[in-house]
Amino acid sequence: MDWIKKAGWDIKDEDVKKQNVLILAPIQYGVQDMEDFQEYFTPKIFEGTRQDFIRRCKKGGKYDGYTAMIWNSKVIGPLDKELVDAMPSSMRIIALRAAGYDGIDIDACAARGITVTNTPGVVSDATADTAMFLILGCLRRFSEGQTLLRQGKFMERLPRANDLAAKTIGIIGLGGIGKAIAKRANAFGMLVQYYNRRRLDIRDEAKWNVRYAAYDTLLRESDVIVVCVPLTESTRHLLSTAQFEKMKDGVVVINISRGPTIDEAALVAALDSGKVASAGLDVFEFEPRVSEGLLSHPRCTLVPHMGTHTVESTKDMENLAMRNIKKFLLHGEAISPVNKVAPASSSAGDQITDTIDINQLNITLS
Numbered sequence: 001m002d003w004i005k006k007a008g009w010d011i012k013d014e015d016v017k018k019q020n021v022l023i024l025a026p027i028q029y030g031v032q033d034m035e036d037f038q039e040y041f042t043p044k045i046f047e048g049t050r051q052d053f054i055r056r057c058k059k060g061g062k063y064d065g066y067t068a069m070i071w072n073s074k075v076i077g078p079l080d081k082e083l084v085d086a087m088p089s090s091m092r093i094i095a096l097r098a099a100g101y102d103g104i105d106i107d108a109c110a111a112r113g114i115t116v117t118n119t120p121g122v123v124s125d126a127t128a129d130t131a132m133f134l135i136l137g138c139l140r141r142f143s144e145g146q147t148l149l150r151q152g153k154f155m156e157r158l159p160r161a162n163d164l165a166a167k168t169i170g171i172i173g174l175g176g177i178g179k180a181i182a183k184r185a186n187a188f189g190m191l192v193q194y195y196n197r198r199r200l201d202i203r204d205e206a207k208w209n210v211r212y213a214a215y216d217t218l219l220r221e222s223d224v225i226v227v228c229v230p231l232t233e234s235t236r237h238l239l240s241t242a243q244f245e246k247m248k249d250g251v252v253v254i255n256i257s258r259g260p261t262i263d264e265a266a267l268v269a270a271l272d273s274g275k276v277a278s279a280g281l282d283v284f285e286f287e288p289r290v291s292e293g294l295l296s297h298p299r300c301t302l303v304p305h306m307g308t309h310t311v312e313s314t315k316d317m318e319n320l321a322m323r324n325i326k327k328f329l330l331h332g333e334a335i336s337p338v339n340k341v342a343p344a345s346s347s348a349g350d351q352i353t354d355t356i357d358i359n360q361l362n363i364t365l366s
């Protein structure tokens, strides 16, 4: 295979198809794709601790010669520089089964010649459904009602809720997930405005029935604000005290992206002061720990990072991870890479920012 020679790999054509592929946590639902995958490669399931993993990666260790891996951050923690440095020199591709790649040192991977792929697109619907659940829980006070009911108080003293129709929703980050939320919000009769670093072209705005707003305008003029950006250094604490102060009194704040995009202490203070009427959160700044101020707050709708926790999304993420590896090992090119790996002769690679919806967003705060 030409690409193998070009990439300077020390591997024979006929051996590519016999590769061991390390899998962190078994494939649960992508069973059909796994059958196809096994015709090409030999999956090896990792079991053990982070230290076991590092030991097996060392030169002369069990993973010598392994070129591909399907990653799962829940198994041995973040894929940080310590782990990247420990990887066998043969490692060429790490396929994530997630859209988000915070917690993955993709620059260190690129510098080691390792392509990292994620699973954009296939997570959009399930995550957008989660956002709608949170919006309904907050605006319609369904969560408060459920708590009262479980306490045997039925609807005791529950103030009237609000309809979604004719409310303005402000979506921060109109990537794949943001667009899926816009579609649903439109179906509920909401008016949709969005903020993106790069504005959509006018035809796309018409297609998604969304109106562009400057960041401060979105903060000032939305009844519901949804955070839909990936976590990067520039999106950490995207919403904090200064931003909450600009919002309408009684705003609803929703987060289905990554917890640290919102300053959780500032959110609790804004909830306590009544500035923020209610918050719907799927993600938390110090996950799995959740601030007491949120847990005890009656007007919060909280779920434990369940955005993609469905059979269908898990299956699609697993399948895309396997397809990324298959295409890469057989044709030298992945389907959804998130970093650009330099050819063998040059040094470190760059991050790809211009091909995938959710990853396009790199909001710079003014």
Ligand SMILES: O=CC(=O)O
Residues within 6 Å of the ligand: 097, 098, 099, 100, 101, 123, 307, 308
């Ligand atoms: O959080 C879920 C994902 O990143 O896919």
